[in-house]
Every structure is written in structure tokens, then in C-alpha cells.
Amino acid sequence: MRALIIAAGLALTAGAAHADPCEAPVSGYRAGQVIAGPVIYAGDGDSLCVALGRDRAQWVEIREARWFAPELHEPGGREAKRVMDRLVGRRAVCIVERGQNGRTSSYDRVIAACSVDGRPIAEHMRRDGIAEGGRGR
Template sequence: MQVDEISRAETFDATTAHAVDLPRILTGTAYVTDGDTIRIQNTQVRLFGIDAPELHHPYGKKAKWAMVRLCKGHCIRAEITDEDEHGRTVAKCFLPDGRDLSEELVKQGLAIDWPRYSGGKYKHLEVAGRRKKLWLADARQKGRLHVWEKFDARRKDEHDK
């Protein structure tokens, strides 16, 4: 595991002579947290542009294990694009053969495009009817967090019985 030569450092754009912040690249083994979050070199990385179910939501464990199967035994390349509102590193993550992890999970029907962040990059790959199955992720994207709260409360009530 190493950080590529390109690190988050200031350099100058030759045409404009303005400082440019180069992207940071992480490479290494990925520890999978859930369907859209991995850890590389002790850095928690949120996959760019998609939303996968939380572990305790329907299809959450399937999404995590699909990501484990994709990453297992591979050196993952994470091209850091941003930091989200929760302070997590956001990155476009790739397998050694160049496949985009976000794209692969959407194609498997275990994540949906998050247009607010992706610009719709993965929308065309969504499996038909998947937003209905991943309704909690869809509700989050639409700002309907009361749906999550209701689901979590019902689940807690069932667990307490």
C-alpha cells in the first residue's frame, strides 16, 4: 500500500499561473464497511455518486457482500474528489482492470445513482424498478428522512419484543 506520487499538494497551472490543488490518490486493500463505504490506508472512503442501503436496511447486507466480492484480493485505486458534509473522504474507486466500483454496484442493482452528487453519471445503469426496492435510499435522496425514522422505529419495536 502506498500513496501515489500525486499527493494533495499545491502546484501551478502553466497556462493560468494559478495554484491548483491536485487530487490525492490512495491505493491499497479495501476493508468494506458497507455497500458504498470502504477503508483504504486507514481512510474512510465514501464511493462517489451512488447510494447503497445501510446495513440494517433491506438489501444492506447484500450490498456490502457484493462490494466485498468485488474488492477481495484486489488493490483498489481511490481518486479523491471531495469531502462530504460528514467529513468523509469521497472518491471515485477503481479495480485494477479499470472498472468503477460505483458503476459495478449500480449495475448489480444494489445501489442507485445519486444525481445530486454524480450529475446523473450512473442513472442509465440502474436496474429497472430498483428505486422501489431500495426505497429507503431513494427516500434519503429526496430528503424524506421521516421515512427512515419510521422504519428504524418499527424495526426497534420488533427487536424489543
């Protein structure tokens, strides 16, 4: 319960501060490395910010590796972000992967396959009727 209260406080701080509060460097992550912590911010339907600590320099922005949401300006994009917004405050476990670019980062985000509450992001999206889209598909 205490962790949930802290995560909610971090999320409120993140939302009030500015649109993208994640400030951790994205370089240096290795494929297979685990990133785990509360989700404090949803950038869109396939990016999220995971807090590894209280300091913004420990907030890692992640590009979900196994789900390609529609862009915000495309049909379904806002709905995908709303699903991701509902994951804020919950615990994410993400495994770093190499993307199509061969690297573990893309557009200043770490590429990782994430589960929230033990369920893959793609499952959360499909359960709520979100169709895949975006630049990755």
C-alpha cells in the first residue's frame, strides 16, 4: 500500500511538472536487463515512464517493444493513451530488447517488453479493443 501511495505521488508530480518527466539516460542498457518499478507517466499508447527511484534522473522512458500503438493524431491513438494512462501507479517489469535498429534505444527511449501487474502491455491493449498501428507496423 505504501508503494502505491508513493507511486501515486510520483505520478502527480510527473503530470504537474511537464509533459515528459523522464530524465534518466537511455544509453548503457543491455538486452535482457530488467527495469522494474512503478509506472509514473504514459507518453502515448506504447511509451511509459518507469521510476527506479524518486529522482527524475532515475525515471526511465520506455518504448514498448511488443506493441505498436497508433500515433496520437491517428484513429485510435487517444484511446490507446487512455489505456496506458490507467496503468500509471501500477508496477511494471520490463525486459530490455534490441529493436529493429539493432540498438536498445530508439527516439530517446529504452526498447523493452513490459508487463504491468503480470500482464503484457499488448494484452492490456487488446482487452480494451485497441488495434495495433503506428510506425512499427
